[in-house]
Amino acid sequence: MNVTDLAARANKLRQHIIQMTCAASSGHPGGSLSAADIIAVLYFHQLNHRPQEPNWPERDRFVMSKGHAAPVLYAALAETGYFPVDYLKTLRRVDSALQGHIDMLSVPGIEMSTGSLGQGLSTANGMALAARLDRKSWRVYCLLGDGECQEGQVWEAAMTAAHYKLDNLTAIVDHNKFQIDGCLEDIKDPRPFADKWRAFGWNVLTCNGHDFKALISALDKAGKTKGKPSVIIADTIKGKGVSFMEANPLDYHGKAPSAEEEKRALGELCRLPGPGQ
Amino acid sequence: MRSEATRDAYGRVLAELGKENPNIVVLDADLSVSTKTCIFAKAFPDRFFDMGIAEQDMIGTAAGLAAAGKIAFASTFAVFATGRAWDQIRMSVAYTRLNVKIAATHAGITTGEDGASHQANEDIAIMRALPNMTVVVPADALETEKVIRAAVAHYGPMYIRLSRPKVPVVTEGINYDFKIGQGAVLRDGRDATVIACGLMVGKALEAAALLERTGLSVRVVDLHTIKPLDQELIVRCAEETGAIVTAEEHSILGGLGGAVAETLVENAVVPMLRVGLHDVFGESGTPDELLAKYDLTPESIAAAVTAVVKRKK
Ligand SMILES: Cc1ncc(C[n+]2csc(CCOP(=O)(O)OP(=O)(O)O)c2C)c(N)n1
Ligand SMILES: [Mg+2]
Numbered sequence: 001m002n003v004t005d006l007a008a009r010a011n012k013l014r015q016h017i018i019q020m021t022c023a024a025s026s027g028h029p030g031g032s033l034s035a036a037d038i039i040a041v042l043y044f045h046q047l048n049h050r051p052q053e054p055n056w057p058e059r060d061r062f063v064m065s066k067g068h069a070a071p072v073l074y075a076a077l078a079e080t081g082y083f084p085v086d087y088l089k090t091l092r093r094v095d096s097a098l099q100g101h102i103d104m105l106s107v108p109g110i111e112m113s114t115g116s117l118g119q120g121l122s123t124a125n126g127m128a129l130a131a132r133l134d135r136k137s138w139r140v141y142c143l144l145g146d147g148e149c150q151e152g153q154v155w156e157a158a159m160t161a162a163h164y165k166l167d168n169l170t171a172i173v174d175h176n177k178f179q180i181d182g183c184l185e186d187i188k189d190p191r192p193f194a195d196k197w198r199a200f201g202w203n204v205l206t207c208n209g210h211d212f213k214a215l216i217s218a219l220d221k222a223g224k225t226k227g228k229p230s231v232i233i234a235d236t237i238k239g240k241g242v243s244f245m246e247a248n249p250l251d252y253h254g255k256a257p258s259a260e261e262e263k264r265a266l267g268e269l270c271r272l273p274g275p276g277q
Numbered sequence: 278m279r280s281e282a283t284r285d286a287y288g289r290v291l292a293e294l295g296k297e298n299p300n301i302v303v304l305d306a307d308l309s310v311s312t313k314t315c316i317f318a319k320a321f322p323d324r325f326f327d328m329g330i331a332e333q334d335m336i337g338t339a340a341g342l343a344a345a346g347k348i349a350f351a352s353t354f355a356v357f358a359t360g361r362a363w364d365q366i367r368m369s370v371a372y373t374r375l376n377v378k379i380a381a382t383h384a385g386i387t388t389g390e391d392g393a394s395h396q397a398n399e400d401i402a403i404m405r406a407l408p409n410m411t412v413v414v415p416a417d418a419l420e421t422e423k424v425i426r427a428a429v430a431h432y433g434p435m436y437i438r439l440s441r442p443k444v445p446v447v448t449e450g451i452n453y454d455f456k457i458g459q460g461a462v463l464r465d466g467r468d469a470t471v472i473a474c475g476l477m478v479g480k481a482l483e484a485a486a487l488l489e490r491t492g493l494s495v496r497v498v499d500l501h502t503i504k505p506l507d508q509e510l511i512v513r514c515a516e517e518t519g520a521i522v523t524a525e526e527h528s529i530l531g532g533l534g535g536a537v538a539e540t541l542v543e544n545a546v547v548p549m550l551r552v553g554l555h556d557v558f559g560e561s562g563t564p565d566e567l568l569a570k571y572d573l574t575p576e577s578i579a580a581a582v583t584a585v586v587k588r589k590k
Contacts, residue, residue: 061345062281088318104344104373112344116368122334126341126349133302133347153365164326204345 001044002175003212007242010040010212011269014074014241016088018265021256024092027100030245030252031145032072034209037128041215042141043076045259051081054108061110061127062140065120066174067101068143068254074107082109095146120144121171125160128169128229131210142171147179149190155200161229162201170222171202171231176238178249197231209234216266241269280443283475284382286418287365287439288313290425291350291380292490293323298429304328304351311441312352312382336377340369343376348429354388355397355438360512371407375537378428379404380437384414385526386554386571387442387476398557402531405437405504413444414438414525414533416478417446418515420501423455430504431457440476440526442564447479448499455507460507466496468519469582470514474500474533477524477552480568483575484524488582495582503533508540515545520585522550526568526579528565529553537555550581 001009021027021270042062043049050056064073071091078085083097090096097106101115112123113120124142131138137197148154161169173193181187190196194204201227207214222230238253239245245252257265295317302324309315318325328335332353339349351358358381359366370377376467381400388396404412413428413435414423420437428435450549453461463478464485473481478499496518500507510520515521521541523534534551541549554571568574 063341112341113368113373114578116364119333119337119365119369122337122365123341123344125334126338126343127345128341129338130302130342130345130347133323153331153333153337156329156331157329157337160328160334160338163329 006040006044006212009044010037011241012079013040013072013075015266015269016078016268017071018242018257018262020071020074020088020091022259022262023089024256026092026256027066027071028254029071029257030178030238031066031174031176032069032251033240033242033245034238035069035143036073036214036240037074037212038143038172038174038234041212041219043080046219047141047214048138050189051109054082054209056140060134061111061124061140062138063120063124063142064102065114065142066117066148067114070100070102073102077109083107088115093169117145117148121154121157122160124169124259125157125164126165128166129164131168140169142169144171144173146173146184146190147187149173151187154274156199158200158202164246165227166229167226169229170219171229173231173233174236175233176249178238178253180253182250186258193233201228201261203228204231204233205230206233206235209236210240224254278445278447278449278545280426280445281418282441282443283415283418283421283439284313286421287380287382287425288316288420292316292320294425295324298348300348301429302326302347302409304335304339304349306330306332306353306357308353314352318547332357333365336362336365337369337551339377339537340373340375344373348376348378350378350380352380352382354395355384355400356395359397359400363403367407374409374433375461376432378408378435378437380439381440383441384438385440385475386559386567387440387526389441389564389567390561392561398528398559400438401503401525401527402535403535404506405531405536409434409459410504411435411502413502414474415501416499417444417448417477420448420455425503427455427457429442438475439481444476445479447482458502458505458507460498460500460502460510462496463499464497466494467518468493468520469586470496470498470518470577471524471582472498472500472511472514472521472533472537473524474503475526477526477573478572480575481524481578484578484582487575493582493586500533503536505538506540508544511537511540512545515541515547520548521587522552522578522581522585524552526573527553529555548585550585552578552581
């Protein structure tokens with residue numbers, strides 16, 4: 001898929017995020033929007049997967065460690081055909097499969113349940129170890145939040161991946177600079193990321209997380225790196241694509257847009273030629 | 278009677294199963310020599326992962342391996358397996374219903390000299406509270422072999438509670454069907470039932486022998502599976518013997534005693550007493566000294582039985 005098409009897909013994911021969270025009157029738009037371009041590149045370009053056959057054994061695995069960004073993942077799964085797009089509006093409703101945080105048992109295409117931050121990378125390591133044991137060529141991808149990197153388990157897992165030389169694993173940090181209570185430097189700065197991950201034995205790549213060419217090239221380099229796991233520190237903007245969310249990322253971490261805000265946000269998104277351009 | 282630690286039986290049978298089933302993988306957190314997963318590690322180095330001193334990461338990694346189709350056994354001391362990694366077990370193992378077996382050793386005060394920091398007396402309670410989790414506490418080494426084999430055959434999350442000291446193999450020579458979720462009557466009796474798990478099963482059998490001399494006929498149930506709980510058997514014992522004593526090397530809060538009490542209150546109210554740790558931390562000492570000091574002996578079980586029988590109408 002070319003960059004223009006990816007931009008259009010990512011834009012569509014953003015519209016879904018706004019509509020879903022507005023309909024649910026809850027959810028996490030900020031961190032979903034910051035990850036939308038990364039998720040678009042993964043689901044529409046990078047991952048080897050079969051939406052019609054979610055349990056295809058040879059598929060690549062994606063673990064969304066930042067489970068609160070469920071809306072962007074649900075949007076991508078729907079847009080790639082795992083379930084009908086119309087179902088997205090049931091987000092967070094009772095009896096819906098679309099739980100507030102992702103649940104692998106209720107939605108096809110989800111590889112791991114998350115929501116308690118800090119746990120996804122360990123599970124991704126386990127999958128990568130299994131792939132190696134079984135001599136399979138599928139890869140594992142894991143998306144983490146930047147605030148999430150304050151969790152100790154992330155660094156336990158970082159040691160594990162390097163120790164076991166998991167070069168079939170690519171982690172991506174959605175570096176949007178914000179968590180719930182404030183920006184990273186005001187809460188407890190987990191940076192410098194590149195130095196830390198490098199010190200933990202990883203191949204570190206950095207790129208603009210809203211630049212499709214840069215993301216694709218980083219994923220490509222990660223895939224070619226042998227003998228160590230790779231991490232992409234993706235520089236992103238929390239709330240990306242919606243001006244008033246970008247301006248107040250702390251307000252829109254875990255707050256849904258009102259009906260009026262939804263209209264404004266969709267107006268902006270429909271006008272945009274596509275993020276990253 | 279021969280004695281063997283349940284952890285030794287675990288290590289031995291796990292290595293045997295490793296030969297039979299190439300899908301088994303084993304993880305440990307720098308305690309493989311103590312948990313006995315070192316035997317598997319030596320035989321199958323490619324399928325053994327030492328995760329270092331990182332229990333949370335160990336559980337998560339086990340979940341990932343299981344998500345990709347492996348049967349993952351994760352071992353360390355019970356206190357660290359269940360306490361340090363409880364949220365990881367809840368989120369990545371129980372909620373996901375993945376095929377991870379948490380086989381934890383050094384449960385209870387018989388961990389001994391290492392003291393309170395290393396003695397898990399709350400693990401049954403916190404594992405039992407998790408949906409989808411099966412909780413098994415084998416009585417001895419022989420039953421441990423059955424449990425580990427059953428664990429491989431059974432799909433889903435399981436907590437297996439093992440201990441450090443050598444204990445008499447009390448189930449040897451007793452004929453009963455072992456099935457997860459089904460308690461076993463190891464000795465029949467009319468006047469009261471002692472429901473026990475782990476090494477307290479042996480103590481309960483000794484208590485029943487002591488009581489026989491005083492004229493009391495006591496039934497002994499080996500309730501190796503605390504979850505799913507064999508409610509039918511518990512209710513039947515209450516109805517047939519009219520009094521219940523539970524015996525566990527665990528806090529009386531939320532463990533075997535708690536589970537049995539919940540069932541009795543809702544289904545068959547009879548006099549009941551719980552033998553176990555009374556809301557305290559343990560301390561250093563030899564296993565036998567500690568069992569005596571904390572009233573986890575055949576004599577204390579016998580005293581409890583005598584007391585409940587007196588309360589029968
Ligand atoms: C273990 C845990 N603690 C706290 C939370 C509550 N929580 C949800 S999102 C969040 C902030 C996450 O920040 P970050 O990782 O930077 O995510 P993003 O900015 O991408 O939304 C917190 C603290 C949680 N889900 N899990
Ligand atoms: Mg953030």
